[in-house]
Amino acid sequence: INFNDIKEWKAALCLLRSSPNLVELEMLARPEEDNLVRPGVSFWAESNQFDCPFDQLRVVRIVDVVGIRPELDFVKFLLANSPSLEKLTVKPVSNDGGLDLLKELVRYRRASIQAEVIYVDP
Structure with missing residues (x-):
């Protein structure tokens, strides 16, 4: 997914919402040169307004x-x-x-108390 492209965000959300029994998810982030996102736009943060629990998702x-x-x-x-x-x-x-990336990731709230965030060196 190109996280700079709002069309790809919407397509990803549609796929995720259409897959309520999804247990494992693997994604490849594709950074592109073109930044199609307007500054200040936070689609995923605003997506919390959607009823979108992934009850079966165990591994990402x-x-x-x-x-x-x-x-x-x-x-x-x-x-x-x-x-x-x-x-x-x-x-x-x-x-x-x-290190900054890892620090930010471990601060995020989790719906699962068991959720472990793992950072793998490139």
């Missing part, structure tokens, strides 16, 4: 994360809406800013 893996706001908002959205989540693994595209 997101690779090639850059650390841009839409990616982080997506992770926050998943953590807040996945009461059965056991493990969320994030693998950044590079080591640049890795």
Whole structure:
């Protein structure tokens, strides 16, 4: 998913909402040069208004994360809406800013008290 493209965000949300029995999710973050997102827009943060619990989701893996706001908002959205989540693994595209990324990820609220956030070195 290109987290800079709101059309891809909406398509991803549609797929997720259409998959209530999803247990595992693996995504590849595709950072693109073109920034199609207007500054200040936080689609995933605003998506909390949708009734969108992922009751069966247990494992999430997101690779090639850059650390841009839409990616982080997506992770926050998943953590807040996945009461059965056991493990969320994030693998950044590079080591640049890795510690800051990890610090931010572990601060997010989780719907599951069992949810473990794992940072994997690139």
